[in-house]
Amino acid sequence: MDARMPNPVTLVPGALDALLALGRAAGASGLPQSVTDLVHLRASQINGCSVCVQMHANDMKKDGQGDERIFAVAAWRDTPYFTEAERAALALTEHATRLADRPGPVPAEVFDEAAGQFSEPQLASLVLHIALINAFNRINATTGQVAGAWG
Numbered sequence: 001m002d003a004r005m006p007n008p009v010t011l012v013p014g015a016l017d018a019l020l021a022l023g024r025a026a027g028a029s030g031l032p033q034s035v036t037d038l039v040h041l042r043a044s045q046i047n048g049c050s051v052c053v054q055m056h057a058n059d060m061k062k063d064g065q066g067d068e069r070i071f072a073v074a075a076w077r078d079t080p081y082f083t084e085a086e087r088a089a090l091a092l093t094e095h096a097t098r099l100a101d102r103p104g105p106v107p108a109e110v111f112d113e114a115a116g117q118f119s120e121p122q123l124a125s126l127v128l129h130i131a132l133i134n135a136f137n138r139i140n141a142t143t144g145q146v147a148g149a150w151g
Contacts, residue, residue: 019132
């Protein structure tokens with residue numbers, strides 16, 4: 001398997017640095033890393049980004065998260081492995097990732113549930129992390145990046 005082209009973030013000067021800087025800025029809000037990891041993995045599963053699914057599942061494993069949680073992210077609603085805050089973050093991630101799937105793509109109740117679980121700076125970070133991982137997923141999927149081939 002070969003990518004269609006080298007990853008655009010490595011070809012456009014400053015692109016990778018800019019995306020990584022956004023990730024660092026979003027990471028400074030106190031949002032738990034476990035939530036960030038779940039968001040990154042779930043959006044990547046939805047978007048079919050093999051690079052990010054592998055990367056973020058491995059990150060979760062390195063951070064000490066159990067196989068049960070990692071394997072169950074795609075079916076989070078039907079498992080006992082996630083806190084209410086994590087469930088709120090996963091629901092927001094799914095709605096914000098699938099914007100075109102329904103009218104009113106992010107229902108008020110989904111947003112309000114997340115807002116009730118996180119401080120405003122944490123919620124802002126969550127929204128930025130969802131946008132960031134979706135950007136990486138779209139870049140990787142569009143250009144056919146291969147899991148394990150880089151990064």
